[in-house]
Amino acid sequence: MRLTRRIAIGTGLAAALPLAGHAAQPLAGRQAPSFFRSKIGDFEVTAINDGLAQRPLDGFIKNAPIEEVRKVLGDAFMAQDKITIPFTSVVVNTGSKLILLDSGNGDLGAPTTGSWMANFRAAGFDPDKVDAVLISHFHGDHINGTRLKDGKAVFPNAEIMVSAPEWDFWMDDGKMAQAPEGMKPAFQNVRRVFAPMAKDVKRFDWGKEIVSGITAVAAPGHTPGHTVFAVQSGNARFLMMSDLTNNTAVFVRKPDWQAIVDMDGEVARQSRHRMLDLAASEKMQVAFYHAPFPATGHILRDGAGAYQLVPALWQPLG
Ligand SMILES: [Zn+2]
16 A cells, blocks of 8 residues: 555656756767676676667567567567667777677668767777777678778778688678579678678688687587687686577577578577587676677576576676
């Protein structure tokens, strides 16, 4: 009873109380600079957000009834008529090298994206000082940040490093010729980004340390060369899961569900299980490119074959 009265006061009555007049403050309509730091051993890892985009829910998940998908989205308090896809890449500062894991949408994403560079600078970084950009796979939301619409290279002093199987697939003219019409723009975009620097792009193999402290881990399915990055400093380990899921609220809870954007849904499903199981067993901090900000945390088992992403909290950085 008392609670009911308190709610009434807190809503209807309080709203009716006259307030002293001030000039109206316009609604801001934007977030504060969105970056978030974690300490991994001696490294500092910074998540840099690039906004989000939404796609129609209908048809996005190939092997589950839409009502079940809506229920999972509702349980996570997310929009139930669309799939929400946030974008967050990661900067690893090893103390001697500045390494970027994927690059954001640049100036070619949805209107609700494009905050990446402002957030990167707000975090104290300078694009001229990036030593290497490691690319998880060749979808536009991961590579367009390296080259703007007008052709300008965004990280002029960085080595661009990509997985060999990803390069071999997308740069193959035969594969482009055979691809369905709907996929041809993705092939053309890969050429737009990489052709001007093709001879300088370094190709890495899975299972190898590609720069100090960072190893490329095979996680194909989303694309043929899709890569997870394992970061290690001392005993501390961190996994950048890249596009192991396109929405953690859905695919961490339901790793068997397959997204229309996974080129080989079954292989992607196997990679997802393997990496989620590893992260949960080893209690490693993880980040996902498409997770609610800060897009980093830990994986907790949640019943048979299901998991949860527990967001990272602020931690001492000194
Ligand atoms: Zn993506």
